Amino acid sequence: MTPISLYIVEDELIVAHDLKNRLTSLGYDVLGIDARAENAIENIAALHEREKEPDIVIMDVGLAGKMDGIEAARVLTENYNCGIIFLTAANKSEVFTKSFSLKPYAYLFKPVDIDQVRVAIEVANYQRNLEITNERIISELKNEIEQRKKVEKERNLRLQERIRAEQKVNQLLKQKHHMEIDLINRELSTSSIFISQKNKIIGLIRKDINRLMKNDRQLTKGDVSTVLKTIDENIKFDNDWYRIKAHFEQIHPGFFDRLRKTLPQLTPTDHKLCALLRMNLSTKEISHILKITAPSTEISRIRLRKKLDLPKGINLTQFICEV
Numbered sequence: 001m002t003p004i005s006l007y008i009v010e011d012e013l014i015v016a017h018d019l020k021n022r023l024t025s026l027g028y029d030v031l032g033i034d035a036r037a038e039n040a041i042e043n044i045a046a047l048h049e050r051e052k053e054p055d056i057v058i059m060d061v062g063l064a065g066k067m068d069g070i071e072a073a074r075v076l077t078e079n080y081n082c083g084i085i086f087l088t089a090a091n092k093s094e095v096f097t098k099s100f101s102l103k104p105y106a107y108l109f110k111p112v113d114i115d116q117v118r119v120a121i122e123v124a125n126y127q128r129n130l131e132i133t134n135e136r137i138i139s140e141l142k143n144e145i146e147q148r149k150k151v152e153k154e155r156n157l158r159l160q161e162r163i164r165a166e167q168k169v170n171q172l173l174k175q176k177h178h179m180e181i182d183l184i185n186r187e188l189s190t191s192s193i194f195i196s197q198k199n200k201i202i203g204l205i206r207k208d209i210n211r212l213m214k215n216d217r218q219l220t221k222g223d224v225s226t227v228l229k230t231i232d233e234n235i236k237f238d239n240d241w242y243r244i245k246a247h248f249e250q251i252h253p254g255f256f257d258r259l260r261k262t263l264p265q266l267t268p269t270d271h272k273l274c275a276l277l278r279m280n281l282s283t284k285e286i287s288h289i290l291k292i293t294a295p296s297t298e299i300s301r302i303r304l305r306k307k308l309d310l311p312k313g314i315n316l317t318q319f320i321c322e323v
Helices: 013-025 037-049 069-079 092-102 114-214 221-235 237-251 255-262 268-278 283-290 294-308 316-321
Strands: 005-009 029-034 056-060 083-088 106-109
Touching: 005 013, 005 037, 013 029, 013 114, 029 037, 037 056, 037 069, 056 069, 056 114, 069 083, 069 092, 083 092, 083 114, 106 114, 114 221, 237 255, 237 268, 255 268, 268 283, 268 294, 268 316, 283 294, 294 316
Parallel strands: 005 029, 005 056, 056 083, 083 106
Antiparallel strands: none
């Protein structure tokens, strides 16, 4: 076990050396003796630099020089971690009044009794070690609390980021849902346009047939030609395009303006194909409307892709829908 280290500050050198010898014989390690406070502070500072500062300083209150023992003890307790035991022959009440704020570990009064000195040293060292241990534990607890606060703060930040990410995902899903519903509504509206056109054609054909049947005569080739002419006139896409376009622009406002602005290389015929693709019609339906074959429709789609310079893997219909 490491012996308790001491430093004696006593202006009566005979008393100081006698005390040193008696304490050394009891197993204590006396690091030095000084008669003046200034010298003691300087020497203890040097010991501190070598990490050998004393555990306990036995400090005489009445010292020769500019600084007394109480002022020297104040300097030592403010700058170092050594405990103070005051040694004095002065008035007890006066010493207590001047030094109590320093919270010394003990007071010894001259003439000193070595057993009292020994007890005071042991008690002072115990209290000092206890205080050092408490300070270390408090410091460790503070560090642990700070670390936990830091971890908790980081955890809260991650949680907030996760919440924001989930909110963003939910917002995107909500937008996607609205877009899908809007697309369905637009497709239903588009389908209603063609159903309306087909119903109109059927109604005209029915009207012609009823008119012919009222005459109660056998149908001639001319009568059939009249009905066919009605069919041809009403299914011809160019004749109905302006009406379909008007309905289409109500459902997809600004579509053709965006096409002309962002894709100026497209022709009016390309615009028609784009509109039919935007309606999400099949190749067969587009072929029927344009009165061309399915292979011709596919060729038109390929030409449109080349004009748009679309790479492989990009869906043409989806690209048109995003214009």
